[in-house]
Amino acid sequence: MYEERASRLAGAVVWSHGGSGDAARPVLPDGCMDLLWNEGRLLVAGPDTRAYVPEGAAGRWAGVRFFPGTAPAYLGVPAHELRDRRVELTDLWPAAEVRRLTGRIDAAADPVTALEVVALERAAGAGPPDPRLREVVAALRAGRSVAAAADGLGLGARQLHRRSLAAFGYGPKTLARVLRLQRALALARDGVPFAETAARSGFADQAHLARDVRELAGMPLSELLAGAP
CATH class of the missing domain: 1.10.10.60 (Homeodomain-like)
Incomplete structure (x- = not known):
């Protein structure tokens, strides 16, 4: 079941689903980028120019959908480099840091809130977007x-x-x-x-x-x- 709520990060949305019927539903272009957690993995969804149909997306998922245009300042990568792509966070951040964060979220009682905290910490350290x-x-x-x-x-x-x-x-x-x-x-x-x-x-x-x-x-x-x- 898909659920979402407003994030404590300005303009962002926090969402989750169990990965059953929701996994087959296309993700439509919306101008946003997402930080994703999927049971032991952290990924980034780049901005889409067409519908994206998840494949092999079983298990629990959580995401922070950033307000359009803000994610590059937080993630440290220009958005056009991730256009129409899903990439492992280890491709963008140091592997040791990603492993630490992944373990922290995996062990949390509420991985959705734990992922949101990661996004908030990153945003605080990066400073505000333009x-x-x-x-x-x-x-x-x-x-x-x-x-x-x-x-x-x-x-x-x-x-x-x-x-x-x-x-x-x-x-x-x-x-x-x-x-x-x-x-x-x-x-x-x-x-x-x-x-x-x-x-x-x-x-x-x-x-x-x-x-x-x-x-x-x-x-x-x-x-x-x-x-x-």
């Missing part, structure tokens, strides 16, 4: 254009693109597309008709919405909603 990244996310979530978002921050198009690659794993246009998909899914899950969902989310029409959902989620919107938790 606050302008949150402004980028807020502008694009609100449906503003990439050009308007750049102008609002006083950045040129190339500057914003370079910062976006490092923070989000892809350019601002891709981030805007991913966040638009998330807006549409939220509306559709609330029962808003697809044509109205398309209009309110910023798509040209319902056909445009359908194409984007197929490309990013790998299935039609009706099928995606039928399998939603």
Whole structure:
């Protein structure tokens, strides 16, 4: 069973599941990166540009889903290096440190909270991410254009693109597309008709919405909603 809650780390979400039926459900692009624990393993899920279907994901899982753009500052790696990848944390941090942290989480009465504490400690030691990244996310979530978002921050198009690659794993246009998909899914899950969902989310029409959902989620919107938790 999948469960999630707000984290004590600003903007982050802490989640867990038992790895049965949830393991087969596709993970959709959302602009985020996750720190993952899976019974003796620590991994990092990079930013996705398409649906990711977990394979061999049995057992208990816990995750900290970082607010978009913040994980690279905490994990110490540019987001574009992990785009569409799941990597062992030992590929990013010293192996001895990862073994120590893994053992600590494995031995904890509540591995979910223990993983969250690891994320909090890492964030405290790394310092805060660039606050302008949150402004980028807020502008694009609100449906503003990439050009308007750049102008609002006083950045040129190339500057914003370079910062976006490092923070989000892809350019601002891709981030805007991913966040638009998330807006549409939220509306559709609330029962808003697809044509109205398309209009309110910023798509040209319902056909445009359908194409984007197929490309990013790998299935039609009706099928995606039928399998939603």
